[in-house]
Amino acid sequence: MMSFYFGRLVEIFPFFLTGLWMTVKIAFLSLIICTILGFILGMMRASHNIFLKRIIGFYVAFARGTPFVVQIFIVFFIFPEWGLQLDAFPAAIVAMAIMGSAFVCEIVASGISSISKGQWEAAASSGLSKLQQLRLVIVPQSLKVIVPPLVGQYVLLIKDTSVVSVIGVTELTRVGWVTVIRIPEGLMVFALVGILYFMISYPLILLSNYLEKKMTV
Amino acid sequence: MLANFNFRIIFEYLPLFLTGLKYTFIIAIVSLALALIVGIIACACRISGIKVLKYPAIAYIEIIRSTPLLVQIYFFYFGLPTLGITVPEIQTGIFALMLNSGAYIAEIIRAGINSVDAGQIEAGHASGLNYIQRMRFIILPQALGVTIPPLLGQAIVLVKDTALLSLISVMELTRSGQTMTSERFMPSEAFLTVAFFYMVIYFCLKPLADWSQKKLIFREAY
Numbered sequence: 001m002m003s004f005y006f007g008r009l010v011e012i013f014p015f016f017l018t019g020l021w022m023t024v025k026i027a028f029l030s031l032i033i034c035t036i037l038g039f040i041l042g043m044m045r046a047s048h049n050i051f052l053k054r055i056i057g058f059y060v061a062f063a064r065g066t067p068f069v070v071q072i073f074i075v076f077f078i079f080p081e082w083g084l085q086l087d088a089f090p091a092a093i094v095a096m097a098i099m100g101s102a103f104v105c106e107i108v109a110s111g112i113s114s115i116s117k118g119q120w121e122a123a124a125s126s127g128l129s130k131l132q133q134l135r136l137v138i139v140p141q142s143l144k145v146i147v148p149p150l151v152g153q154y155v156l157l158i159k160d161t162s163v164v165s166v167i168g169v170t171e172l173t174r175v176g177w178v179t180v181i182r183i184p185e186g187l188m189v190f191a192l193v194g195i196l197y198f199m200i201s202y203p204l205i206l207l208s209n210y211l212e213k214k215m216t217v
Numbered sequence: 218m219l220a221n222f223n224f225r226i227i228f229e230y231l232p233l234f235l236t237g238l239k240y241t242f243i244i245a246i247v248s249l250a251l252a253l254i255v256g257i258i259a260c261a262c263r264i265s266g267i268k269v270l271k272y273p274a275i276a277y278i279e280i281i282r283s284t285p286l287l288v289q290i291y292f293f294y295f296g297l298p299t300l301g302i303t304v305p306e307i308q309t310g311i312f313a314l315m316l317n318s319g320a321y322i323a324e325i326i327r328a329g330i331n332s333v334d335a336g337q338i339e340a341g342h343a344s345g346l347n348y349i350q351r352m353r354f355i356i357l358p359q360a361l362g363v364t365i366p367p368l369l370g371q372a373i374v375l376v377k378d379t380a381l382l383s384l385i386s387v388m389e390l391t392r393s394g395q396t397m398t399s400e401r402f403m404p405s406e407a408f409l410t411v412a413f414f415y416m417v418i419y420f421c422l423k424p425l426a427d428w429s430q431k432k433l434i435f436r437e438a439y
Binding site for chain 2 (some may be wrong): 015024026041045063064065066067068069070074077078081155159160162163165166173174177180184185186187189190191193194197198201205
């Protein structure tokens with residue numbers, strides 16, 4: 001029986017590859033959005049505007065304090081009530097962006113705050129504007145502190161894309177879930193799904209370990 | 218936006234949410250306790266020089282860390298019955314959470330042990346302590362302080378991870394929101410309430426984690 005199901009599984013392997021492609025697409029798109037949004041929010045958070053800090057602080061607390069499943073349900077089921085109807089794929093990207101940018105924001109903010117005050121003062125006395133100080137002096141230095149945990153965060157975000165299967169996006173986990181109904185060999189099907197995830201995230205984990213070793217002096 | 222937010226229905230469903238909250242607590246606490254045991258064992262194997270223990274531990278930690286928790290949950294949920302093991306969903310869920318958090322906790326403890334200065338271990342050697350004594354009197358007391366803040370961080374993550382068990386129909390907090398949505402079709406009321414409860418838990422644990430972090434930095438200053 002087992003070998004019969006194994007044969008079936010090999011037969012429908014292309015289906016898994018389309019799922020993998022969808023996972024990669026979601027991960028890639030949302031990582032780009034998360035990084036951009038996260039850097040903007042992180043710089044704002046590191047500023048001295050109390051009002052901005054409070055708002056971003058609350059947003060970050062919401063994104064970090066509630067499970068991602070609940071956030072997806074909020075985006076997919078509640079946003080329509082507020083007049084924003086989204087299909088499954090855009091909803092997945094929006095939910096990933098909301099969650100991920102909060103985590104990236106925290107990493108960026110703590111990286112920026114690790115830069116000594118003297119650097120800010122030196123940049124200010126060179127006649128740079130606030131934005132130039134950030135862009136030319138502070139952020140390039142803080143990248144050393146930001147990049148290793150950022151890559152680690154990317155791994156977590158890629159793994160979190162598995163949760164968007166709950167709203168019916170046909171990505172890798174969803175493919176496994178659909179398959180296991182036809183091929184009732186849970187261990188085999190989800191081992192295959194796991195191997196495919198492993199192939200994406202393990203190189204990134206190794207990269208993150210390497211960066212951590214290299215960048216901490 | 219929230220003009221017709223119906224509080225009455227939330228109060229009507231409050232017992233359901235409270236049951237959900239209770240199960241979320243139970244699942245989180247039980248799996249955290251089990252994960253600590255698994256983590257300590259895995260870490261002990263990982264840092265031991267014995268190859269038969271070391272490599273399986275490395276494989277376990279790396280496999281868990283590079284696959285999503287949801288896939289692990291489904292792996293056991295759909296996989297255990299094919300092996301002839303049928304247990305209630307909640308036990309499958311706790312088992313998956315235990316293995317998942319255990320791997321992360323093993324790494325946290327290992328980082329704590331590695332953070333102990335090499336000179337300390339040499340001093341232990343020089344004082345004629347054996348491996349177990351060095352661990353007990355020199356390394357672990359110092360490592361313990363470093364591991365507590367990330368362990369609390371892992372506890373926060375674990376509470377959020379319990380939400381995934383709603384997908385294998387364990388009746389916890391998120392599931393109670395889903396139940397209410399399917400009965401009354403009021404997703405705003407249901408999921409915002411669920412989010413509110415998770416936020417309450419988060420705001421209880423986060424200050425604790427921050428406080429322990431601060432305490433630690435303070436102590437290191439000496």
